[in-house]
Amino acid sequence: MHALDVLGDPVRRRTLELLAEGERSSGEVSSVIRAEFGISQPAVSQHLRVLREAGFASVRAEGTRRLYAVEAAPLREVDRWLDRFRGFWEQRLDALGTELARGKRQRRLDQGRGGDSQKPTEKPKNGTDTS
Secondary structure (H helix, E strand, O other): OOHHHHHOOHHHHHHHHHHHOOOEEHHHHHHHHHHHHOOOHHHHHHHHHHHHHOOOEEEEEEOOEEEEEEOHHHHHHHHHHHHHHHHHHHHHHHHHHHHHHHHHHHHHHHHHOOOOOOOOOOOOOOOOOOO
16 A cells, blocks of 8 residues: 555544554554544554554554554655655745745834834724814
């Protein structure tokens, strides 16, 4: 299964989010996923198996418990694949950052001059012009 197919499922993405917080038992994962998605324990186990077989998760036995952990290698591969597309949004984010900084700078300048230079003029409440 392709990495993006694995990550395309919301249950598997949420499972990886849980595992990214630290190692968890299959019971802990199952409890959270069942509550959030309303799926059965066997369905959760199937998602864990897909993650394990695709290399996104590892499992180790500790007594009677099976502890799952996230594996970074496939996530790094996805990150490398996405590199070629980052330019599409990074340039826009850089431009947004520039505009935000420009707006902040302008507000500071306006406040230094009394702060009212950008305030719209108020109209009289009774509808008549007082000038």
